[in-house]
Amino acid sequence: MKKRTSRTNAVSIIHRRYVKSSQKRLLELEEERLNAKVAREIHRLRQEHQLTQAQLAKRVGTTPSVISRLEDADYQGHSLSMLRRIASSLDQQVEIRFIPVKHKLQAA
16 A cells, blocks of 8 residues: 655645635635735734834724724724725825636625
8 A cells, every 4th residue: 555645735625625615615715815914904004104003093093992903804894984094094095906806706
């Protein structure tokens, strides 16, 4: 009996078994990736401007706990209005783009 020497990444196995075959799960995964990307970008900009969450909150006119939630990859309540307020306070602007998807996603 021959031993298998190749290994497959665990994430690849999970994706193949549980996500790839389900349009609903693909949509959920894309939404989670977008939430994480927004959170990372807010955190990056805040760090780039050498601000604490409290300092950014003061600039935006909110509380530090709101900034903390916005920087949490699991947070799903990002509003365009709040993103604009954050961007403006950091001399930035929000840009929204629509780009083609690599694979067709359909709501289940």
